[in-house]
Amino acid sequence: MVVLDVALAVLALSLLVSAWRLVTGPTDADRALAVDYGFVVVVAGIALLAVRLRTPALLDLVLVATLVGFLATVAFARLVAERSR
Amino acid sequence: MTTDPGAGPASLPQRSARRAWRVTAFAARFLVRFLRANVAVAREVLTPGLQVAPAVVVVAVHSRTPFEVATFMSLIALTPGTLPIELDRDRRLLTVHGMHAGDPDAFRAELHELEDQMLTALRPVTPRPDDRVPDDDRRS
Amino acid sequence: MTLQSVLGQGLALLGVLLIGAAGVGLVRLPDVYNRANAATKAASLGLVCVLLGVVVLAPGVSAVVTLLVAIVLQLFTVPIAGYKIAEAAHRSGAPLAPATVRDERDVPGPEDETGRT
Numbered sequence: 323m324v325v326l327d328v329a330l331a332v333l334a335l336s337l338l339v340s341a342w343r344l345v346t347g348p349t350d351a352d353r354a355l356a357v358d359y360g361f362v363v364v365v366a367g368i369a370l371l372a373v374r375l376r377t378p379a380l381l382d383l384v385l386v387a388t389l390v391g392f393l394a395t396v397a398f399a400r401l402v403a404e405r406s407r
Numbered sequence: 408m409t410t411d412p413g414a415g416p417a418s419l420p421q422r423s424a425r426r427a428w429r430v431t432a433f434a435a436r437f438l439v440r441f442l443r444a445n446v447a448v449a450r451e452v453l454t455p456g457l458q459v460a461p462a463v464v465v466v467a468v469h470s471r472t473p474f475e476v477a478t479f480m481s482l483i484a485l486t487p488g489t490l491p492i493e494l495d496r497d498r499r500l501l502t503v504h505g506m507h508a509g510d511p512d513a514f515r516a517e518l519h520e521l522e523d524q525m526l527t528a529l530r531p532v533t534p535r536p537d538d539r540v541p542d543d544d545r546r547s
Numbered sequence: 548m549t550l551q552s553v554l555g556q557g558l559a560l561l562g563v564l565l566i567g568a569a570g571v572g573l574v575r576l577p578d579v580y581n582r583a584n585a586a587t588k589a590a591s592l593g594l595v596c597v598l599l600g601v602v603v604l605a606p607g608v609s610a611v612v613t614l615l616v617a618i619v620l621q622l623f624t625v626p627i628a629g630y631k632i633a634e635a636a637h638r639s640g641a642p643l644a645p646a647t648v649r650d651e652r653d654v655p656g657p658e659d660e661t662g663r664t
Contacts (some may be wrong), residue, residue: 325556329563329597339570341624343582351579351636355586358628359573362590366566366597369614370559373601379612385617392624399631403638418652445592449565452572452585461581462648487588490580491630492637502651504580504633511649 326374333370336363350405354398361391422532433528440521441486447507448487457462460509464491466518467468473498475529479522489518555603562596565589577644579636587629595621 340360345349347353372380451459470476476498480491488506495501508514530541584656595618602614643650 325560328559332563332567335577336566336570339573339643343573349571349579349636349641351632351641352582352647354635355579355583357571358572358644359569359586359590362594363566363570366594367565369597369601370563372610373555373559373604373646378605378607381610381613381617385620388617388620388624392620392628396631399628399635400556403635405639421624442615445565445589448572448585448589449568452575452589457575457577457646459577459581459646460648461578461644463580463643463650465651477650480630482628485622486627487592488584490584490633492580492633502637504583504584506584508646511651534628 323374326370330367330370330374333363333367337367350402351399354395354402357397357398358391359386361394363389412478412507429528432442433524434544436524437521438467438547444469444487444489449502459506461504461506462511462514463502463517464508464515465502466515466522468494468501469519469522469526473540475526477530479525479543482521483518494502551570551603557600558603559597562593562598562600563590565593565596567593569593577646578639580633581644583629583632583636587625587632591621591625 332385337378340356340389341359343356344360347356365384368380368387371386372378413454451457468476470477471481476494480494480501483489483491483503490504490506491501492504493502503518505511505514557588569585569589573582576582576585597620598614598621602611602618605611605614647662
């Protein structure tokens, strides 16, 4: 399980990167991108935690989160595209 | 493809088998392309010094039906290093951003090649090759 | 260590490294379009690898089915999300990096106002 701990640590760093891009991103599209990336990181983290904590119920969360993350990204992209008009 | 001698008169099971073979061959070819592009982008990001040569090119789309256009755009969007930016209203011109497009014309030719391979795989096998091009149902 | 756990953890680690590489790309690459390339595709391929690793590690049929559905869903939604972000960047006039070799895009003009997609 050491491997999974290392993997979770890498994911935590990736989330920091996402937050940094969210704050500094020069354009709004960068921020939408950072949110999308952050969502991917969180979903991967949930999947790994399901194994690490032996809680298969978390895997349902993975399924729902992929769908919701996609919808959120599309909505965010629309918002960025429309606000700039 | 050497093992695929174009569309000639054939019975329905033969045509189905030929079509299934084309789709499988294209899927395999795209998988190779996809993995290679992934390695290229990962190496670009992880090695010191940026050697990106980005370019934005406009590609005339050969696809006709919405399904063909959507599949083509999904393939471009799935491949690392290429990104569709905008499709015009008539679905004729696709703007594509390429990450390693030091030679923009070669990059465009590559996209055309991918699209033609995709159309060969997607379109039905018919006795006469001209029948394969579906009707253009876009607004004109 | 069984073969199952080695394979599963290897896939998960590979996926996480891909996600990490996407993060590095998010920091280093010069403009939104290049960053979208790294962040959406490498990250989602990484996520697919992680989920495959969990498929190997997870016990039970229901877990495996759930994960496989999630993987297929991921593969179908990623291109659309990436395209929408790139289109949003283009429409909001995000600048290209100075290193860009050629720019053939037409700047969104008034006629685009009516042609909402």
